[in-house]
Amino acid sequence: MSNEIIDGILEGLRLIFKFDPEVWGIIEVSFRVSLTSTFLAALVALPIGSFIGLRKFKGKKEVTNLINTFMGFPPVVMGLVVYLLLSRNGPLGDLGLLYSTTAMIIAQFLLAVPIIMGTAKAAIESVDPALKETVLSLGANERQLWWELIKNSKKSIIAGFLVAFGQAISEVGAVMIVGGNIRWETRTFTTSIVLETRMGEFGMAIALGIILISIAFIVNYGLTRLQTRVL
Amino acid sequence: MALINVRNLEKEFYKADKSVVEVLRNINFTVNKGECFVIIGPNGSGKTTLLRIIGLLDFPTQGQILFHKKDLAKLARKEKVIFRRKFSFVRQKPVVRDATVFNNIAYGLKVRGVKYDNYSKIVKDLIEFIGLKGMEDKNARSLSGGEMQRVAIAMNFIINPEVYLLDEVSANLDPMNLKLLEEFIMKIKQDNEKTIIMSTHDPLEAIKYADRIAVLNNGQIIQIGTPNDVFTTPKDEFTALFVGYENILHGIAKLDSKTGLSQIQVNKLTITASSQQEGEVKVCIRPESIGIVKEPAKETSYRNTFRGLIENIRELGNICHLIVRCQSEKFLVTITELSRKNLGLDINSEVFINFKATDVKIL
Numbered sequence: 061m062s063n064e065i066i067d068g069i070l071e072g073l074r075l076i077f078k079f080d081p082e083v084w085g086i087i088e089v090s091f092r093v094s095l096t097s098t099f100l101a102a103l104v105a106l107p108i109g110s111f112i113g114l115r116k117f118k119g120k121k122e123v124t125n126l127i128n129t130f131m132g133f134p135p136v137v138m139g140l141v142v143y144l145l146l147s148r149n150g151p152l153g154d155l156g157l158l159y160s161t162t163a164m165i166i167a168q169f170l171l172a173v174p175i176i177m178g179t180a181k182a183a184i185e186s187v188d189p190a191l192k193e194t195v196l197s198l199g200a201n202e203r204q205l206w207w208e209l210i211k212n213s214k215k216s217i218i219a220g221f222l223v224a225f226g227q228a229i230s231e232v233g234a235v236m237i238v239g240g241n242i243r244w245e246t247r248t249f250t251t252s253i254v255l256e257t258r259m260g261e262f263g264m265a266i267a268l269g270i271i272l273i274s275i276a277f278i279v280n281y282g283l284t285r286l287q288t289r290v291l
Numbered sequence: 292m293a294l295i296n297v298r299n300l301e302k303e304f305y306k307a308d309k310s311v312v313e314v315l316r317n318i319n320f321t322v323n324k325g326e327c328f329v330i331i332g333p334n335g336s337g338k339t340t341l342l343r344i345i346g347l348l349d350f351p352t353q354g355q356i357l358f359h360k361k362d363l364a365k366l367a368r369k370e371k372v373i374f375r376r377k378f379s380f381v382r383q384k385p386v387v388r389d390a391t392v393f394n395n396i397a398y399g400l401k402v403r404g405v406k407y408d409n410y411s412k413i414v415k416d417l418i419e420f421i422g423l424k425g426m427e428d429k430n431a432r433s434l435s436g437g438e439m440q441r442v443a444i445a446m447n448f449i450i451n452p453e454v455y456l457l458d459e460v461s462a463n464l465d466p467m468n469l470k471l472l473e474e475f476i477m478k479i480k481q482d483n484e485k486t487i488i489m490s491t492h493d494p495l496e497a498i499k500y501a502d503r504i505a506v507l508n509n510g511q512i513i514q515i516g517t518p519n520d521v522f523t524t525p526k527d528e529f530t531a532l533f534v535g536y537e538n539i540l541h542g543i544a545k546l547d548s549k550t551g552l553s554q555i556q557v558n559k560l561t562i563t564a565s566s567q568q569e570g571e572v573k574v575c576i577r578p579e580s581i582g583i584v585k586e587p588a589k590e591t592s593y594r595n596t597f598r599g600l601i602e603n604i605r606e607l608g609n610i611c612h613l614i615v616r617c618q619s620e621k622f623l624v625t626i627t628e629l630s631r632k633n634l635g636l637d638i639n640s641e642v643f644i645n646f647k648a649t650d651v652k653i654l
Contacts, residue, residue: 147333193348197380198399198446201372212389 065074071263089249094228097165101172111183130174131225136233142167143237159240172224179220183213216284226279294320296578300354314340315510325483330490332507335606337441338490346380346456379452383459386442387431421445440468457489475611494534506530531575537623538576544568559618563594564651573654578625580650584643601640
């Protein structure tokens with residue numbers, strides 16, 4: 061057994077550094093899907109989240125609860141929901157998107173939106189109220205205030221983005237269900253690790269695992285740097 | 292001409308346990324154009340809340356604030372910005388934006404749509420005026436506390452609003468910043484188009500700047516008047532204490548028909564006051580109005596002379612506070628440290644205190 065592990069690690073390193081086309085294909089798909097979904101989610105969630113943070117309105121508490129609930133939405137269930145929507149008999153079945161990277165982007169997008177929205181809202185709300193009032197009393201209108209608050213909470217907002225990305229790239233349930241784990245097309249780190257492990261191809265699984273852990277490390281390193289350094 | 296008219300203003304806050312705290316009650320006053328209106332009161336009296344409501348940073352629970360024929364309490368979101376831009380709100384604790392000194396000071400003009408070419412010179416001149424030349428491109432948050440305060444003052448004064456709201460601005464200022472602030476305030480006061488509403492807990496500051504003073508205690512306005520009105524004829528015990536009458540005694544006044552003066556019986560002491568009041572009264576005497584001698588003068592213009600013992604001495608640098616017990620009453624007397632030494636006064640010295648009937652205020 062211990063031989064298997066060592067062999068697996070060696071094989072993994074060999075695959076990474078020999079630029080095995082299949083490994084790099086998987087890397088490409090994973091990054092394309094997760095980055096696209098996170099960026100699109102940011103595009104939608106940042107304005108809405110920061111706006112919710114900015115304004116006081118009736119039902120804000122309920123909206124907050126809703127966002128918080130969806131922040132911890134189980135990816136597998138999200139996969140199921142998107143699957144049902146996109147499957148041939150589903151309401152969006154005619155689009156023929158099931159088992160495509162687009163379907164994976166949709167699922168990850170839906171998972172990332174509440175995370176980015178929730179962190180953006182919390183970030184805006186956590187800005188020193190004295191600064192908010194100073195900016196207001198200096199004559200800023202709502203849009204100018206909003207921009208000022210965004211600038212002041214950029215650290216937390218970027219952190220939210222990184223968390224959403226980290227969650228997207230390491231998530232397995234949703235992409236497995238809606239992507240179908242098709243070789244060369246919709247196979248990602250996580251889905252292929254599942255597959256290779258089951259087939260006993262530990263080399264491939266370990267190679268992908270190492271890359272995935274490295275990404276997690278880089279993202280976390282970035283987060284820590286953010287928190288300790290002035291941007 | 293009344294510029295701001297506050298009517299029946301009330302403000303309640305809800306505490307975490309849902310109980311209601313009344314912060315302001317039945318507030319009524321007008322502020323005239325070009326006036327310096329000073330709201331004076333102790334910490335927690337509601338001064339800041341009142342200024343925040345006028346400055347549209349908070350809203351009243353009830354009541355009206357009429358300004359330019361509009362009720363500030365009932366403005367739509369968009370109107371609020373328009374009206375807020377007629378005010379400048381200087382806070383007790385300055386806050387600067389995470390930006391350069393130049394951009395901080397220019398911010399108020401920038402958000403009003405003034406173009407860079409039109410404000411850059413004004414901003415640079417102002418930076419020079421506040422003594423921060425050469426620091427234009429430094430982040431304002433990296434400045435020292437005093438420098439940051441100067442930036443905050445400049446940020447608010449460059450806007451050139453109709454009304455300046457100054458919330459305890461001189462608290463925590465070092466002498467240099469205090470002088471700068473004074474220059475700014477005096478400049479505004481000279482301009483009859485500009486109105487100042489400021490809050491303070493410092494009676495001397497109120498005298499210095501105020502055209503009129505409103506005394507606020509416990510969320511209610513107790514008295515409004517010229518500084519002279521408020522300081523010489525305080526309306527109640529609190530005001531008297533707050534503006535500096537520190538000796539306040541309770542007694543029964545009777546009118547002496549021969550002299551036309553009131554004789555107030557305070558336990559065993561009879562105090563003469565130049566007033567015509569009768570009945571239950573409060574007697575106020577400023578500590579600095581009381582003289583102290585070792586032997587009673589034979590001929591004196593003081594109508595009140597009492598024998599007493601020095602119970603306590605508080606030294607406060609050049610001056611000292613003496614607590615003198617005369618019968619059952621205690622008097623606070625301030626004299627200079629020098630005259631205390633010359634008179635050889637110590638704890639348990641027997642002394643005579645004296646004060647004029649005209650220095651006794653009856654409430």
